[in-house]
Amino acid sequence: MHASLSGGVAAAILMATATVSASAADKPSDAQIAHIAYVAGDIDVKAAKLALKKSKNESVRAFADNMVRDHTAVNEKALALVKKLNVTPEDNETSKSLVKQAEQKRAELSKLSGAAFDRAYVDNEVTFHGTVNGALETTLIPSASNAELKSLLRTGLKVFLGHKHHAEQLADKLN
Amino acid sequence: MRVIIHGWAVVILLQIAGAGMALAGQLVQVKISNLAFQPAEISVQVGDTVEWANDDFIEHTATANNGGWDVILGVGHVGRVQFDQPGTFDYFCAYHPNMTGSIHVSAN
Numbered sequence: 076m077h078a079s080l081s082g083g084v085a086a087a088i089l090m091a092t093a094t095v096s097a098s099a100a101d102k103p104s105d106a107q108i109a110h111i112a113y114v115a116g117d118i119d120v121k122a123a124k125l126a127l128k129k130s131k132n133e134s135v136r137a138f139a140d141n142m143v144r145d146h147t148a149v150n151e152k153a154l155a156l157v158k159k160l161n162v163t164p165e166d167n168e169t170s171k172s173l174v175k176q177a178e179q180k181r182a183e184l185s186k187l188s189g190a191a192f193d194r195a196y197v198d199n200e201v202t203f204h205g206t207v208n209g210a211l212e213t214t215l216i217p218s219a220s221n222a223e224l225k226s227l228l229r230t231g232l233k234v235f236l237g238h239k240h241h242a243e244q245l246a247d248k249l250n
Numbered sequence: 251m252r253v254i255i256h257g258w259a260v261v262i263l264l265q266i267a268g269a270g271m272a273l274a275g276q277l278v279q280v281k282i283s284n285l286a287f288q289p290a291e292i293s294v295q296v297g298d299t300v301e302w303a304n305d306d307f308i309e310h311t312a313t314a315n316n317g318g319w320d321v322i323l324g325v326g327h328v329g330r331v332q333f334d335q336p337g338t339f340d341y342f343c344a345y346h347p348n349m350t351g352s353i354h355v356s357a358n
């Protein structure tokens with residue numbers, strides 16, 4: 076009884092969503108948005124773990140620790156929300172291209188060491204947070220239809236703006 | 251076990267009563283929400299204790315600019331510092347340096 080009722084509701088929502096995405100083809104769905112945000116966080120955690128393996132600079136290591144701590148917390152929150160909303164995260168062009176670029180960058184950074192690595196890692200953190208924050212502001216937050224997802228993305232943006240600022244200060248110190 | 255807990259409670263209450271207001275001090279709370287100390291600026295008296303409560307889902311710290319104290323505030327956790335000297339103590343979050351606060355401690 077309950078199952079068939081909610082099944083009907085879900086089907087209605089799906090149809091409504093399909094109509095919306097058909098009329099605005101470039102607007103990502105909540106499932107895609109959640110996945111893009113998660114992937115971006117995961118990329119930054121991996122970059123930070125590389126920095127923790129390679130860097131001996133105390134400020135760079137402290138920054139990397141911050142990235143692991145914050146992005147892990149935000150992603151855990153995102154996973155919990157996705158589960159609660161019963162949304163299946165969906166791979167898409169944006170997330171695929173983020174992953175591809177990040178793999179190239181990681182390979183590049185892996186070849187560096189010492190001060191050269193520190194500078195390249197921190198510079199990339201400035202660029203990466205700039206890109207992700209831009210996407211959040213212009214596309215992901217405005218496109219999100221679920222209020223909780225929108226609110227999580229807004230908090231995420233606030234955290235990541237702080238990261239960008241922190242990375243910029245660190246870059247000034249290293250250059 | 252129960253007896254011991256009750257005994258402790260009595261001892262603490264007696265000490266507070268015996269010492270009076272000045273030594274016990276007040277507990278002044280600062281909430282951390284949406285990556286901000288709220289309120290960011292507070293005034294307390296010598297002997298008071300400031301308690302930070304982290305309502306965010308990410309970890310923060312309350313770290314004195316002068317290095318005098320450094321409190322790690324896990325998610326959903328509180329941390330306290332008692333102030334026994336007058337002065338103005340600026341602090342920040344070591345994880346999010348954009349987050350800053352200030353505590354004015356006056357002599358009583």
Ligand SMILES: [Cu+2]
Nearest residue numbers: 310343345346
């Ligand atoms: Cu913080």
